[in-house]
Amino acid sequence: MITEVKMPKFGLSMEEGTIGTWLIEEGSVVNKGDEILEVETDKITNTVEAPESGVLRKIFFEEGDIANCGELICIIAEANEDISGFDLIDKTDSEKEADILNLENTTKAKCLNIEKRITPRAKKIAEEKGINYSNIEGTGIHGAITIDDLKNFMNSNSVEEVMKVNKNKVVEKEVRQEVTPISHVNNIKVNIGENDLVTKMTPMQNVIAKKMHESLLTTAQTTIATELEITSLSKIYKGLKEKYKKVGVKLSYTALIIKAVAEALENHPKLRTQIVDENHFKISNEINIGVAVDIPNGLVVPIIKNANLKDLKTICIELSDLSERAKNNKLNSDEMSNGTITITNLGMFGITYFTPVLNTPESAILGIGSIIEKVLVKDGAFYAGLIMNMSLTHDHRVVDGAPGARFLQEVTQNLLDFRWM
Known part of the structure; x- marks a missing residue:
């Protein structure tokens, strides 16, 4: 058949x-x-x-x-x-x-030679880890080598016996990329040394590169920033995190920011604007918040749909689910489409401020920096407090500076107003 x-x-x-x-x-x-x-x-x-x-x-x-x-x-x-x-x-x-x-x-x-068969997943892991599986006896269907067979082999043999050097592969963050012969590279724009490795972009890397380049070429991007004191918010956050933990829900600052942004977007339709053509734009009726998630060799932006209609606990649950499935390549394209605005958080890497690039066709993206302790001044007195930097990149063709500033101001006010927690 x-x-x-x-x-x-x-x-x-x-x-x-x-x-x-x-x-x-x-x-x-x-x-x-x-x-x-x-x-x-x-x-x-x-x-x-x-x-x-x-x-x-x-x-x-x-x-x-x-x-x-x-x-x-x-x-x-x-x-x-x-x-x-x-x-x-x-x-x-x-x-x-x-x-x-x-x-x-x-x-x-x-x-x-069916005893030499290996399951696709096991083969991929073996190649990524550099494991020589030619002498491994498989226990899977028809004698296929499985992931468990690889683990047993690694546990029972020395590192020298397990590893097999493969100079034709480059492994970075558990993502395999093929080394490309220099003769196969067209329109070389840089000098290539004898010991340099030239690797071909993965399809995902190609998509990201083209989309970021297109974003900068086709929009008028500008970035504004603010510094927000979150000393009081931090205390409430810690107590709320323990409360959520008891019912199996993971609370994060990103979830708080999603909720604050979603509520602010209800009052700032210009931030929900997308260019249709040279003479028209649309204002989305939905408030769908995208969250940038770091994955091996790239990033994805899963979307929390209608975030303004959901409470904080629901947002936490959806964020954890989407992030976990994003890292395991389990998202579908619908879960990554029709975003209104994107949030990207680099605070966990110690980054205090950065200028994010628009995730077109969206007209705004909010960058979140790390939480740091600083000496602050209030009423002439010094005290220790916690601050967070937020940077908003917006498309100046449809979002002018003042509307962008008012939106960012309301986001910060929402974070300091705990009525929705």
């Missing part, structure tokens, strides 16, 4: 996807449910599973290619089935027979 595998639609707004990594090679035996490839959409990665068992007979897209939703990306069939109707280039009968014979031989060879 011939099974057509088409580009899935992982979200309502998804129109196309980028082929990330083929986890199964063409000509390999696959079982129903096996992960065969990774598909990257706007900053998220999803895996595609084999809908039926058979042989991965034909791959139509290479890694890095873009395919529309519903477009045929590969074919699974028996080794001797005729799939010539799906070939992009017609072949002679002798060539078809040769292909079938090669596939049958490949299939037999793979079956004879």
Whole structure:
């Protein structure tokens, strides 16, 4: 039976996807449910599973290619089935027979060496960690090497036996990237030394780079900032955090800021504005707050929808859920779309002030710095207090300085007004 595998639609707004990594090679035996490839959409990665068992007979897209939703990306069939109707280039009968014979031989060879099979997840981890798994005995289905097999192997062998140096890989924050030969790099703009590593951007890195460049090119960005004393807020926050903890809810300053921003946006429609074309803009009726989340090799912005209609506890629960799934590539595109404003917090890294770049088409992004203790002055007396820096980048085409300042002022007032806590 011939099974057509088409580009899935992982979200309502998804129109196309980028082929990330083929986890199964063409000509390999696959079982129903096996992960065969990774598909990257706007900053998220999803895996595609084999809908039926058979042989991965034909791959139509290479890694890095873009395919529309519903477009045929590969074919699974028996080794001797005729799939010539799906070939992009017609072949002679002798060539078809040769292909079938090669596939049958490949299939037999793979079956004879089935004890060397490894699950896609285990293979990915082994390559990222540099583990030589050629001599590991698998305990999975059909003798496939599993993640548990890798762990047992590492626990029972020395580091030298476990590790296998692979000079063709670069591992950063547990993300594998291929080293690119200099001869394959076009339009070189920098000097490349003999010991330098040239790596190809992942699809996610490409999306981020293009979007940030486009943001700076197409908007009139300016940043204003304020310093907020949160000494009293900090005391209330600590007590509230313990109270939430008892019921299994994690409270964070980011959640407080989301609530404060959501309430302020109700009174500042200009901050909910997006440019439609050269002569028109729209004001969104929804208040959807995006939160930048750091993930390996990039960042994503999950959205808390209708944040102004939710209480603080609900925001905390949703924020924890979205952040956790973002780090595990479990978000869909709808959970990252239709944002009104974005919040990005670098306080945990000791950053006090920065100028965030607009997450277009949004017209504003709020940067949060770290909480630091300073000597402050009030009524001529010195005292120790806690302050937090907030920086608002806005698109000056639709949000002038004064409206932006009034919005930021109301956000700070909301943080010092504890009626909603």
